[in-house]
Amino acid sequence: MRIYAFEEAGGAACESTVETPEPTGHEVLLRLTHSGVCHSDVHIRDGIGSGALRYPVVAGHEMAGEVVAVGPEVTGAREGDVRLVYPWLGCGACASCRAGEDDRCAEHRFLGVHRFGGYAEAVLVPHERYLLDIEGLDRGWAATLACSGLTAYSAVAKALGGHPDDSRDSDDSRDSDEEIVVIGAGGVGLMGIAVLTALGRRRITAVDVNDERLGLARGLGAARTVGSGSGGDARAALLDATGGGAAGVVDFVNSGETARLGFDVLRRDGRLIQVGLFGGELTLPTALMPSKRLTLRGSFVGSLAELGEVVALARSGRLPQTPIVTRPLTADGVNAALEGLARGTVPGRVVLTP
Structure with a gap:
């Protein structure tokens, strides 16, 4: 699968090809249809706070797509499902993670920061519990709920x-x-x-x-x-x-x-x-x-339960839709979007699509 990765701090996103992962256990593979662009990705590109990062980094943490493969232990998702990804993962074993508050975990394993994220053709999600049903919502706008909304x-x-x-x-x-x-x-x-x-x-x-x-x-x-x-x-x-x-x-x-x-x-x-x-x-x-x-x-991101509340608010029709600017999910698209954010010229949120 194609990825658009930062090979080093301060560099541009570059296209390369890696082997498409095969899900095991509770893992789920999503083909990405929409990837939002966040200003924190500018910090990742520029190496701000990069001491905890290991390059190459595939950024992008606002992800929506379709399930294309599941591990043998998955019961909450199947091929063809349209899902939003909760990216703010923790270690999975501490008290915070066991309470469903991965965002409070001291051992961050965020998708799009510490693990490959949304600037790619697909993303491997470690467990189906991190997927939320967004069927019926505008998929590009729904992708932004995972960070901007949450x-x-x-x-x-x-x-x-x-x-x-x-x-x-x-x-x-x-x-x-x-x-x-x-x-x-x-x-x-x-x-x-x-x-x-x-x-x-x-x-x-x-x-x-x-x-x-x-x-x-x-x-x-x-x-x-x-x-x-x-x-x-x-x-x-x-x-x-x-x-x-x-x-x-x-x-x-x-x-x-x-x-x-x-x-x-x-x-x-x-x-x-x-x-x-x-x-x-x-x-x-x-x-x-x-x-x-x-x-x-x-205040920094939020919990999985809170993201569920955001999605419910969107489904209720009460949440006004914020402006979305669509660009191609390519290396050039990633780099142009990040430059626009860095210059402050983006009116709303950029969402990348294949």
Whole structure:
């Protein structure tokens, strides 16, 4: 089968051919029909944090396709099934993995990072439990749920202070009226806005340096937008837009500058959820943490159960579909998509197809 691999840190994706794996045990082989492109793949290409990586790396962790072969112990999948792949695998043996929380495992074995992923003709999934039925959903958009959707959903849950859908069972509308700020309207940030909209949140403010992306944010349900790239006072604009402060801020950029902006616009009991991997530093006035009873928390991908909830939300029709840009699943397609992400010129999410 063909793969499009990074042979070394800083290099472009190159096409090569490897033997197609034969599934054993609970393994499942999927022919990939859609592979999403994530900004973290730019970091993999560039060798950022590459100490834990072993090259060649076949990146790509947003994968959807059709089952073409199964191991002899597989009972939950058969040839022809259309499935989404949960890529955030752990060791499979620790307490976190046994509890279904592979994403918490300290021994990451992520598909598209530590194991071959979606920039290939096919992918070998270690167990059928990591496959989710997406029959009936737009397959290209569904592929993005494995990272963009899951990451956004899990971060939103933390920003809302609990399970995202808790407020839907309550007669108290105060929760849905809380101000939530989303910093960064790229592929994952737009998905965050879509998730908030699906959950009935009405007071959403989007922040970005790009007016086109802010327009997309409004189309997905953001009630207000704030441009942060024009040299104006984004802090003052956000405080004005939120009526004095936000109950929750989800920072999908997470530079030093955006993290401080998010912290500065929190109201009492506010929660800042840091998601992006841009990098930087944040210096905090420590007395404000207890006096305003603030929460500062990181969020990274999510659990298999949460991905099931995201897929269910998509099936319900409540989740707005975020913009998708389609490109060919070739070495040139991979490299062009990553360059576009690195330059910030992609409106939404790129999905590669054979």
